[in-house]
Amino acid sequence: MRALCWTGVNKLSVETVDDPQLLNSEDVIVKVTLGTSCGSDLHLIGGYIPFMRAGDILGHEFMGEVVEVGSAVRKHQVGDRVVVCSFIACGRCWYCRQQLFSLCDNGNPNPAITEALWGFAPGGCFGYSHAMGGHAGSHAQYVRVPYADHGAFPVPDGVDDMTALFASDSAATGWTGADLGEVRPGDTVAVWGAGGVGQMAAAAAWARGAERVVVIDRLVNRLQQAEQHVSAETLNYEETDIGGELRELTGGRGPDVCIEAVGMEAHTTGPMQVYDQVKQQLRLQTDRPSAVREAVHACRKGGTVFTLGVFAAVVDKFPLGAVMNKGLTLRGAQMHGHRYIPEILERMEAGTLKTSHLATHVMSLEDAPKGYQMFKDKEDGCVRAVFRPHD
């Protein structure tokens, strides 16, 4: 089959590789019909998460058709149209039973790396390095899906492929941030980052009853999408003082919940951008946390800051004093998609959740290296590059 492989730092190529096999009785093989780039892939491609091996297949956000079924699979049959959660979870360990699926004890067959880095290992993820299990990614014509009864979800007939695709990760991640950030009716929610995940976090905040949702970015086309498709107010941090704007918008209080959907390669304005860049390049910090810092400062007293963007290890100049003295709740998580995908698909079927606008550039998998470059450079207003592996 054809697959998009990481071949070195900032190097990708489409290669012919072996087809996947059923390895466990609860596996299915999915013929991938659509897969999308994700901002978190850029951390892998750029070597910021250095646990890729040359030849590893990228991709974790996808949907497709079941073409082969393991002997213990009960919920799926050949021919089913499914969207697959990007995280791999067994559904039966204590964490899965608490619906903390990305923390699954059994989804990562290679726990040593993340146990050394973080103390304990989270679950596995498709195409997200050997630190997250070494599972082959979904930017391929076929992909093996472990624990398929738990991680693959039938797509309702009334939901088109391009909409369903984003239930796999973007929407489910957004739902994770708003739900675990405990957005309540009447809240004002600020979201840093107007990419796919940020827009979906804003949509999730509305779904949980927020009264006001503000999305912050610097890319005009993404802010326009947040306004048009998610009905959010928007702020461009290159044009205005975000802290001042948020205080003015919230009667001087600050947002109740601040969701950071940017991650370890954040940009900001002013000297802190230079500071973070230099420290990151000198390896004195692995991640640039400028959006988190801003969220901590902007958040109201007693509010919640949720880190939804991906971070790898250590950051500098973290405003812990503000967290403590303002009585903030600081929380983070990878996505617990198994918990939210059914609700997301229901909302898609009802027409109350729109996602297909995120697919600004749709192309053959053969063009995926070019698609990732466009996505990285935000060329031509690229919000997401979506790949069709069988075109």
Added chain:
Amino acid sequence: MRLGTSVVVGALGVGAAALVRRLWTRTSTQADGATTRERWLVVTVALPQEEAAPDGRLPEPLAELGDRIEVEVRPAPGDKGTEIAARYRDPKEEHAGLASRVEGESPRQQLRSALRRSKQLLEVGEVLRVSPAPHGERSATPGGALQELVTEVGRKEGRL
């Protein structure tokens, strides 16, 4: 140094620091100067004790280690399931050379792997496999060899 290379080296450095810290911890000494015995290795299985070890029977990976290990099975607090703790009866078994550890053959690694596999067998019914996974052309580099080694012993190492 190219940017990409420096990124990889830097981030690997963070991982290496964590590993060194771990190794340091494991060779710590008691206040009287005597080397401490290795800790019990413990997993918690999300099952009640009567299902995790019915009539005291251990799952196969642990049973295979026979009398070489001592095992304690006890309920976890807060309805979190059952704790299974194990260690070698003979402390000499716990001390292995670096070579056997690199090869994934040290007794400590075998016990850790047995505990992890036991937990998966009890909770899920089988051990999750990841290999063979399809992949593109592999280049022969020191970094790749290191990655391969880390992956090989991934289930046998860690903080468990």
